[in-house]
Amino acid sequence: MSEATIGDVARRAGVSVTTVSRFLAGQPVRAADTIRTAVQDLAYRPSPVARSLRSGRTRSIALVVPDVTNPYFAAVVKGAEAVARQDEYHLFLSNTDEDVDREAAVLADLIGRVDGAILAPTVESDEAPLRAHQAGLPLVFLDREIGGSALFDAVLVDNAGGSRSAAEHLLDLGHRRFAIVNGTMHSTPGRQRREAFLETLTARGIDPAEIDEEVGDFREQGGYQAVMRLLAREHPPTALFVTNNLMTVGALRALHDLGVRVPEQLSIVGFDDLDLAALLMPPLTVVDRPMEEQGAIAMRLLLRRLRESDDVTPRRIVLETKLLVRGSTARPTAGNRTPLS
Amino acid sequence: MSEATIGDVARRAGVSVTTVSRFLAGQPVRAADTIRTAVQDLAYRPSPVARSLRSGRTRSIALVVPDVTNPYFAAVVKGAEAVARQDEYHLFLSNTDEDVDREAAVLADLIGRVDGAILAPTVESDEAPLRAHQAGLPLVFLDREIGGSALFDAVLVDNAGGSRSAAEHLLDLGHRRFAIVNGTMHSTPGRQRREAFLETLTARGIDPAEIDEEVGDFREQGGYQAVMRLLAREHPPTALFVTNNLMTVGALRALHDLGVRVPEQLSIVGFDDLDLAALLMPPLTVVDRPMEEQGAIAMRLLLRRLRESDDVTPRRIVLETKLLVRGSTARPTAGNRTPLS
DNA sequence: GTGAAAGCGCTAACAC
DNA sequence: GTGTTAGCGCTTTCAC
Numbered sequence: 001m002s003e004a005t006i007g008d009v010a011r012r013a014g015v016s017v018t019t020v021s022r023f024l025a026g027q028p029v030r031a032a033d034t035i036r037t038a039v040q041d042l043a044y045r046p047s048p049v050a051r052s053l054r055s056g057r058t059r060s061i062a063l064v065v066p067d068v069t070n071p072y073f074a075a076v077v078k079g080a081e082a083v084a085r086q087d088e089y090h091l092f093l094s095n096t097d098e099d100v101d102r103e104a105a106v107l108a109d110l111i112g113r114v115d116g117a118i119l120a121p122t123v124e125s126d127e128a129p130l131r132a133h134q135a136g137l138p139l140v141f142l143d144r145e146i147g148g149s150a151l152f153d154a155v156l157v158d159n160a161g162g163s164r165s166a167a168e169h170l171l172d173l174g175h176r177r178f179a180i181v182n183g184t185m186h187s188t189p190g191r192q193r194r195e196a197f198l199e200t201l202t203a204r205g206i207d208p209a210e211i212d213e214e215v216g217d218f219r220e221q222g223g224y225q226a227v228m229r230l231l232a233r234e235h236p237p238t239a240l241f242v243t244n245n246l247m248t249v250g251a252l253r254a255l256h257d258l259g260v261r262v263p264e265q266l267s268i269v270g271f272d273d274l275d276l277a278a279l280l281m282p283p284l285t286v287v288d289r290p291m292e293e294q295g296a297i298a299m300r301l302l303l304r305r306l307r308e309s310d311d312v313t314p315r316r317i318v319l320e321t322k323l324l325v326r327g328s329t330a331r332p333t334a335g336n337r338t339p340l341s
Numbered sequence: 342m343s344e345a346t347i348g349d350v351a352r353r354a355g356v357s358v359t360t361v362s363r364f365l366a367g368q369p370v371r372a373a374d375t376i377r378t379a380v381q382d383l384a385y386r387p388s389p390v391a392r393s394l395r396s397g398r399t400r401s402i403a404l405v406v407p408d409v410t411n412p413y414f415a416a417v418v419k420g421a422e423a424v425a426r427q428d429e430y431h432l433f434l435s436n437t438d439e440d441v442d443r444e445a446a447v448l449a450d451l452i453g454r455v456d457g458a459i460l461a462p463t464v465e466s467d468e469a470p471l472r473a474h475q476a477g478l479p480l481v482f483l484d485r486e487i488g489g490s491a492l493f494d495a496v497l498v499d500n501a502g503g504s505r506s507a508a509e510h511l512l513d514l515g516h517r518r519f520a521i522v523n524g525t526m527h528s529t530p531g532r533q534r535r536e537a538f539l540e541t542l543t544a545r546g547i548d549p550a551e552i553d554e555e556v557g558d559f560r561e562q563g564g565y566q567a568v569m570r571l572l573a574r575e576h577p578p579t580a581l582f583v584t585n586n587l588m589t590v591g592a593l594r595a596l597h598d599l600g601v602r603v604p605e606q607l608s609i610v611g612f613d614d615l616d617l618a619a620l621l622m623p624p625l626t627v628v629d630r631p632m633e634e635q636g637a638i639a640m641r642l643l644l645r646r647l648r649e650s651d652d653v654t655p656r657r658i659v660l661e662t663k664l665l666v667r668g669s670t671a672r673p674t675a676g677n678r679t680p681l682s
Numbered sequence: 683g684t685g686a687a688a689g690c691g692c693t694a695a696c697a698c
Numbered sequence: 699g700t701g702t703t704a705g706c707g708c709t710t711t712c713a714c
Contacts, residue, residue, distance in 0.1 A: 016702080029700090047394075050394055053706050054693050060433075078410050081434065092432065093433075094432070112389050253619075347709095358685085358686095358708080366709085368683095370684090388707050391708040
């Protein structure tokens with residue numbers, strides 16, 4: 001029965017709708033008390049939809065991520081939501097499941113429904129975001145970018161730095177046989193984490209032939225299978241870098257099923273911390289980064305863009321990573337260090 | 342520049358807006374081809390806001406949960422979103438952080454903005470949902486209820502059954518000294534899990550004095566502190582039941598810091614499975630339940646209610662739990678079985 | 683099968 | 699400081 005409109009309030013208070021509107025906007029009005037009473041009596045709530053139609057703004061923001069079930073994105077959502085709430089914005093949430101078509105559909109659908117969107121695009125060659133942008137949807141990129149996206153605000157992570165620290169840590173321990181489980185190679189983090197890891201290794205004299213690669217597509221199952229393949233090889237690696245949290249879980253599961261002892265037989269570094277990482281046996285060494293904060297920053301960037309004129313130069317914020325050395329990395333054992341001798 | 346309106350399309354196609362509207366609605370129209378072209382040329386998209394104002398429906402649903410960062414709720418969100426998408430509904434997400442006031446504010450804010458909401462209420466004595474319902478917001482309860490909520494659809498879990506299975510498992514192993522870490526005692530799961538655990542124990546002859554209780558408020562930190570307090574006692578328990586996932590993580594952290602050996606010194610059962618539960622040392626015994634499915638069911642219930650008339654009798658669906666016995670539970674050791682002798 | 687016109691609930695000129 | 703009115707973009711009578 002919440003059907004009271006501004007007209008009802010006006011009638012009950014014996015004034016015009018204009019006056020009520022002005023009262024609601026906080027402007028000085030003679031009949032303030034009367035109106036206030038009428039509002040309460042009728043349990044009047046201004047219709048957000050009508051306001052939106054009038055103002056052209058919805059006071060809501062969409063957050064488009066591959067998967068909320070990924071603890072990293074869950075944290076991002078939380079951070080973003082908290083900031084939105086403060087500014088009285090509402091949050092739409094969409095999962096793309098790393099599916100480009102779904103992402104495109106979602107974005108198209110969002111136009112006119114939200115004032116802006118925060119997006120973790122599936123692939124760097126993605127066109128959908130550009131179309132959405134041209135259609136008037138302000139966009140901020142989260143964690144990933146698309147090609148030639150100098151137009152957009154973005155909150156990224158120093159993937160290269162993170163991977164480098166992982167590689168150096170493993171090198172310093174004395175490893176010479178490496179493997180990396182890659183994510184989606186068409187995405188920013190997938191590409192950057194791989195490249196930096198490989199470059200660091202070869203720059204320090206590692207023969208590329210000593211670096212095995214498998215793709216795990218950023219999924220737990222992918223990580224599992226990648227590790228299964230990796231360890232089935234004749235000369236398995238002694239050091240493993242897994243480039244996201246979900247794949248790390250899968251990798252650990254695989255190592256567990258295989259009975260591989262960590263770090264005695266294999267050292268492992270993950271990208272992204274896990275809630276239970278420190279409680280695993282052994283505790284997991286990971287590249288960590290701010291998560292809720294990344295969501296919060298993305299939201300702030302977007303809200304600021306909505307506030308200011310649209311021609312503000314795009315801002316790119318790159319957050320630092322931090323290597324958390326725990327127990328899953330160690331020196332290679334003698335047998336492992338020279339697997340061929 | 343996505344400013345084309347239905348009027349622009351009509352003009353370009355040389356027909357009236359009515360005809361365009363009918364065309365868009367899929368009704369037979371002579372100028373179909375012309376209109377189709379005009380729509381494409383102008384990249385016309387019907388305004389969702391205008392449609393909502395007209396129809397009184399927004400095609401969006403809100404999901405109000407305590408915390409998306411909780412893997413259980415993240416899974417629920419995913420399940421609910423998938424169902425909503427199929428029916429072309431959009432999802433609003435709000436975190437309440439277990440705060441009654443925030444929840445009330447969120448609900449009030451949602452009225453008129455969504456067609457319905459799925460809610461995991463903070464406390465059973467909550468009034469806000471009733472007010473929202475009276476204001477015309479269809480509601481489905483998720484995982485938790487409020488007092489006298491026979492009015493509402495709900496998707497619950499057999500908390501009593503889950504706790505009973507945990508208690509019986511521990512009893513069967515021979516434990517006589519118990520402890521339970523409770524959640525928010527004013528919430529449905531908090532209350533039910535506690536009661537069933539205690540009843541099962543006492544029904545099997547356990548002296549209530551042999552059952553320690555601490556409250557952890559469903560938070561990780563709460564679980565940590567609860568366990569710290571529990572194990573500081575003179576005659577610590579040999580069996581521990583932790584009533585949700587977050588608190589279980591905290592509990593494990595505490596046990597780790599304390600150097601308590603599981604299950605030798607203490608058996609532990611958690612409520613809700615964790616992604617890494619099976620990989621912990623020892624693997625964690627837990628009460629598991631469907632998570633994404635619970636979200637999906639809640640969404641289906643709500644959409645069905647929106648479709649059917651509002652006077653359908655409320656439906657309550659109770660999902661079954663399943664005890665996953667892994668390695669964190671074992672017989673009490675001799676020393677522990679009779680701590681006083 | 684089609685068009686004119688009213689109206690969803692609100693805000694903002696514009697006159698007073 | 700207040701009321702009248704137009705109009706945001708759409709759907710839907712109601713005549714034709």
